[in-house]
Amino acid sequence: MKQGFRQSMAWLHTWAGLVTGWVMFAVFVTGTATYYRTDISLWMRPELRAAAVEPGIAAERGAAYLKVHAPKAVSWFVSVPQEDRPLIGVYWLDSFEAPIQQATLDAETGAPTTARATQGGDFLYRVHYELQMMPEVGRWIVGASAMVLLVALVSGIVTHRRIFADFFTFRRDRSAQRGWLDAHNFTGVLALPFHLMITYTGIVTLAFTLMPWGVASAYKGDAMRFFVETGQTPAWRAAAGRPAEALPLAPLMARAQAEVSEPLEMVIVNNPGDAASTVAAVFEEPKGLAHRHPQVVFEAVSGAVIARLGTLKPVAHVFTSFLGLHEAHFAGPALRVLFFLCGVMGSATIATGLVLWAVARAPKPGTAPDFGLRFVRGLNLGTILGLPIGIAAFFLANRLLPVALEARATWEGGVFFGAWGLAAVVGLLRPHDRTWREMGTAAALLFLAIPLVSALTTDRGFDFIGFDAAMIAIGLALAWGARKVSRYRGPARTRPATAPESLARA
Template structure:
């Protein structure tokens, strides 16, 4: 690297981007989809019918039913998480973990009867949301891998910016009429530069959401590693109330819900019950974030056995803590109304395009000359590119299709949907790898992308045929299906473009005059 600063940064950009590109692509795709996590969950449970408003009495009643269910089924658990019904999602959602290290138990209840809700079991949008930062691995592994990739992405962004001589004119440059490599370079530049503030913001704030896990040493030094004490002192969570070790009886939570609602004007989101059978049990009512950028949930903590308020958290964060919660809020975009959410979604798509075009650019720039065999490295990158860029969207489409095709009462139904997601992803990747043997790279791309388009169209068809009778709001479901069709059309369009692309006469002649036609041009 005995070169100038710009050359060393170009090298760093190419190789750091390649090494983590596939993980980043998956993180960008699932993160972009997560802007519509609630909508994906709603589409995947068409039996759920929305309600008008849910009054304070109905909320208190639902909370009492939830606690009754938990006392019967989760008495040994150290914490209970009770998601309360909203008009969009009129369900009581319970989580509890009996032993650390085991998967949490999860159940959905009808908020009026307390009986298990009669609807198909699915992970809904939560699968993509969790994949976005855990990659469906054990949480610790997944979060570290995603965090490392995000840091490499930051390095790739900074080195990419340095590499650019003409960042302003890149806004307006897309030379599709030149050689293929030039077109891909411009596509990478346009998608990278146009949404650059978003890319920088989303990457840095993404790392910040798990900052204390990745960089715990400040808390180690100043709090002897007690993260609960740190978070409580910043004003983000209520103070921990350690278990007394004496048995105690939880007071009715209905009145606590009523008092919490009288204290904070925001919608109530969930209850967290700690040490429910201890004399020092705690019930924390967590509200939705007030209007604004900051990810800051107002909270009211009750002493569980008496029902008296022990702490109220509502705003008043100091500047650094406010900066932290604002960064997390920017990342999650819960503040965004419909129009702004579309913009975030489009910026996320630009991120997918930036990572994807960067990966393709690496292979196009290193296309072997005609008549020479491709090296192992080139084939590996090309195979992983198809497997990720076509495979993951194909898996998402299969996840949606499985949701419509699997019988509603199938045992282990939600796991089957996840298997369909990974199964089709692996299938597309394997088909792409096998196609290397007898297809030109361009044909492999065309086939894989067309297959993904077909899968998304099939998801719409499955919805129309199998679930139309269940829709509570046909216009909403048709709108969701229209978006799926648009995604299918996008993949079909790219597939066609890959197929039809011909380098313009001049570039073709020059290439021919030099060393014969590269393989990608010939196909």
């Protein structure tokens, strides 16, 4: 090895961070947003009001809809209204090979809701873990990128020998490269335990996609048996092939609720209308790390209890604890704010690292940058500022698209990707320095416009003041950044590169 160990780690850190940086920036930003996924979903359906409907009655209304619209389905799923989602969600599978279908019902009437169609916060959630692509493809890309990011994190710790000393130093006026390096160190070290935890647990949550061979080999391709034996789901009962009338759901849900202290979340009916049909009452997860849902399973015709699920096997408990830690379902308001701020720091760490790569390789004055540098600069712009522009456009589209528009939720997603794609093209074609200022200003104006447009198009007043305040804060932060870029004139004098700067160029 011609280079020393630390120099080799610097090379690994630099290129691992660059190769996955654009994907992981999108993953971090959308993942950070989904800590408030339910709040986003509520904002995106302003027509909804809280509905005081008994969970059992809501389940009956959902089942009544499914009896008419999906009588031959193999499974029904009815999501009962929650405080943060005052709707009845119905889902069904016509066969195990068919895609899941869904509808949203008014909690008080059981009729299809007149609220605007939208994926809400679930859209950003899907971008976070599968990039809104085909699930297997998107999850593989995200999982592989997360593994490379973990390598970049560990190699970065090895590279920066004075990492904690540099954390307390910010020398913006020394040089552009020195300023970006200090900003990268500061945001990276400030939430370093979170960065390591969230990256590793994210990889673990995708384990069945990235490493399916253990379960596939041990269970001979019968993955469902793995989930049954680990206590995560009840055993499937084959249909008897004889029709039979099931008991009403409300009394069964009342019996199940008497056994479980957590609120009812969902009702699952397998083989509806069959003599062997089963009904599972699925409850919200108890407080704690493990992402588990207690269940009480009944025979649909007789009402006899055939299974109770609540305690997971050790391997499942460990896995679901990693999942719970990653998604922070256990977190109260204060801890959720902390997770959110750490996610912001993670996004900033990736963004400053991408910019630092380009700044460290900037040509001398009067020399034109080569194609590779221009390409990286354009991707940086299209990602770091293009993604916020896409998110802001997504929120504005929710307010501006006609409520009755066909395939409205798809149109919202199209606006998101269209705005992001347009910003990326602009970033590649426009002069680099000027475009940072222009796109930063555009992103700021879009976010600042969201509360105004919302106030003009809905009658909710101050109901969403927290969301509106967040949009204003993001807009002001982007405006501040655009102003700093426009006023920056470079260092007053040049200095030889220090050792950390030399490592950054590696």
